Amino acid sequence: MTRYRIADDVAWVSEVELDGGETPTAYLTRLPKGPPILLEGSGCVVWLALADGGTLDELVGATAAMSGTSVEEIRDDVETLVDQLVIIGVARED
Amino acid sequence: MDEHGEGRAAPIAARVHLAHAVVQKLADDHGVDLLHLKGPAVLPGLRAEGRQSSDVDVLVRPSHLSRLVDALESVGFEQRTDFSTGSVFAHAANWWHDDWGWVDVHTSWPGVTIEAEAAYGVLARTRVLREIAHRACPVPDHTSQRLVLVLHSARSGGTSDVDHAWVGATPDEQDAVRRLAAELGAEVALAAGIGELELHRRDPSYLLWRYFSEGGTRLDEWRARLAAAPTIRAKAELLRAATRVNRDHLGMELGRTPTQGEVRRRQRLRVRRAVAEVSGRAARSATRRWRRS
Numbered sequence: 452m453t454r455y456r457i458a459d460d461v462a463w464v465s466e467v468e469l470d471g472g473e474t475p476t477a478y479l480t481r482l483p484k485g486p487p488i489l490l491e492g493s494g495c496v497v498w499l500a501l502a503d504g505g506t507l508d509e510l511v512g513a514t515a516a517m518s519g520t521s522v523e524e525i526r527d528d529v530e531t532l533v534d535q536l537v538i539i540g541v542a543r544e545d
Numbered sequence: 546m547d548e549h550g551e552g553r554a555a556p557i558a559a560r561v562h563l564a565h566a567v568v569q570k571l572a573d574d575h576g577v578d579l580l581h582l583k584g585p586a587v588l589p590g591l592r593a594e595g596r597q598s599s600d601v602d603v604l605v606r607p608s609h610l611s612r613l614v615d616a617l618e619s620v621g622f623e624q625r626t627d628f629s630t631g632s633v634f635a636h637a638a639n640w641w642h643d644d645w646g647w648v649d650v651h652t653s654w655p656g657v658t659i660e661a662e663a664a665y666g667v668l669a670r671t672r673v674l675r676e677i678a679h680r681a682c683p684v685p686d687h688t689s690q691r692l693v694l695v696l697h698s699a700r701s702g703g704t705s706d707v708d709h710a711w712v713g714a715t716p717d718e719q720d721a722v723r724r725l726a727a728e729l730g731a732e733v734a735l736a737a738g739i740g741e742l743e744l745h746r747r748d749p750s751y752l753l754w755r756y757f758s759e760g761g762t763r764l765d766e767w768r769a770r771l772a773a774a775p776t777i778r779a780k781a782e783l784l785r786a787a788t789r790v791n792r793d794h795l796g797m798e799l800g801r802t803p804t805q806g807e808v809r810r811r812q813r814l815r816v817r818r819a820v821a822e823v824s825g826r827a828a829r830s831a832t833r834r835w836r837r838s
Contacts (some may be wrong), residue, residue: 460761462566469558478559482570482680483620485644487555487563 455533456504458543465495475499481540488541493518493525497532501542507533557599557646561585564601564645568679571616578606579613580669582651582693585677586684591694591710600639600647604668607652609659614650622648625797656696656734658750664729668693684734688721695722696731698756699738749773 457463463479472478475495490498493514500513511529515522536542556564562585572579578799580586584598605613622640637651653661654668671686685693693708711719726735733745737754744752745812761769774782795803795811803811 455579457679462563462568462570462679464559464562469562470557478555478563478646480563480567483567483574483616485620487644489555506717544631 452506454511454545455501455537456545457498457501458541461517461541463498465499470507478540486506488539493528494532498536501533501536521543558597560644560646561598561601564642564648565777566680566681567620567645568601568603568617568648568717569680569682571620572613575612575616577608577609577613577616578665578669580604580665580672581675581677581682581684582654582690583697586673586675586682587694588673588684588687588690590713591687591690593709600649601645602649602651602652606665606669610650610652616667617648617650619655628652635739654693654696654729655700656737656754658730661729667728669723688718688725690724691718691722692729692731692735696740701752702757702760703738709739711766734742749775776813 456487458481460482461479462482463477465478466474466476474491477488477490477495477498479498479544496512496517497514499517500510503513503517505513507530510533511526514529515525518525533542537544549571565581565585568579569581571577580603582604583604584600584604586602587596587597607693614624617640620642622642622645623640625641626639628636628638636650636653636655640648640650642648653664657664666758668685668689671689672683675684675685676682684690690713691710694706696708698704698710702749723732723735726732731753733742733748733750734741736745737758742751742754742758750773751774752765756766756769770829792803792808795808799807
């Protein structure tokens with residue numbers, strides 16, 4: 452079963468750590484060349500789920516729990532976003 | 546982003562966190578020893594919550610400076626000030642990156658008077674790792690950070706950092722800071738930061754630290770810097786610098802490289818200001834004499 456996690460060469464920080472605004476936001480970058488990438492709202496929630504790592508089902512489940520939605524509602528969107536994060540190199544499959 | 550604006554993708558706080566991580570990655574990849582200072586590198590309890598930095602400060606092992614400079618410039622950082630024009634202490638230079646903003650590279654810390662390579666060794670000896678942007682970054686330990694913050698406060702005319710870094714420390718912690726300051730030759734600067742400067746009236750750097758604590762005119766500053774310069778050669782270099790326009794700072798002010806004409810005009814302005822200061826002093830002195838007579 453494929454597991455997903457944040458890539459080793461990524462730095463990131465979220466609004467929670469910055470004592471920031473109400474909208475979940477994560478700022479991330481590949482080191483050392485960047486560029487900075489912004490993930491807002493549900494994108495940030497997926498990222499925070501990814502920080503713990505897991506299979507796609509686990510990421511979908513964690514995202515649904517954090518955002519108060521159902522697994523069925525968000526599965527496709529989470530899968531698409533995780534694929535994109537892997538393609539740009541900030542997430543990886545193990 | 547330009548040098549006067551916000552980040553195009555991230556607010557300053559996020560940018561600074563990520564920039565620390567970028568610099569650490571460069572240091573790891575190029576075998577550079579450095580310590581992260583201030584901002585997100587400050588350990589819990591040493592600074593008021595919510596304080597934000599607008600730039601990244603790092604202290605590099607001086608013998609590793611050229612490696613760090615190559616590494617920074619390899620990813621698009623551009624040097625904007627050099628070590629001779631960066632500050633009174635010639636201790637730091639600045640690099641700019643359109644995504645990451647300012648990085649201040651220090652080879653020594655104002656107030657520390659022992660040789661810079663040895664000073665780095667002392668501060669790095671007890672370093673600890675702190676996560677910044679989820680990356681392990683070496684930072685000075687609590688005692689060293691207390692000293693760094695108090696010295697920075699002394700250099701900056703007093704800041705609230707002293708409340709947390711010094712006033713909030715226990716007597717044992719304060720003793721540890723005093724011992725570290727003694728090892729680094731930073732007793733006078735520490736004294737300036739904690740209100741004990743008058744105990745060092747005979748020290749050559751006394752006037753300089755008093756200037757930083759209480760402020761004064763440019764003339765006061767140069768008088769203090771001359772008094773603190775340890776050798777004739779150092780004094781001569783200071784006098785040369787005093788009459789030279791800082792092209793780096795003028796460039797930053799204008800947002801571009803200054804022309805020869807702009808440098809000359811600024812030079813004339815500096816001379817006029819100096820004349821005004823000297824005239825002002827002469828007038829005040831004459832008034833005092835007249836009142837006494």
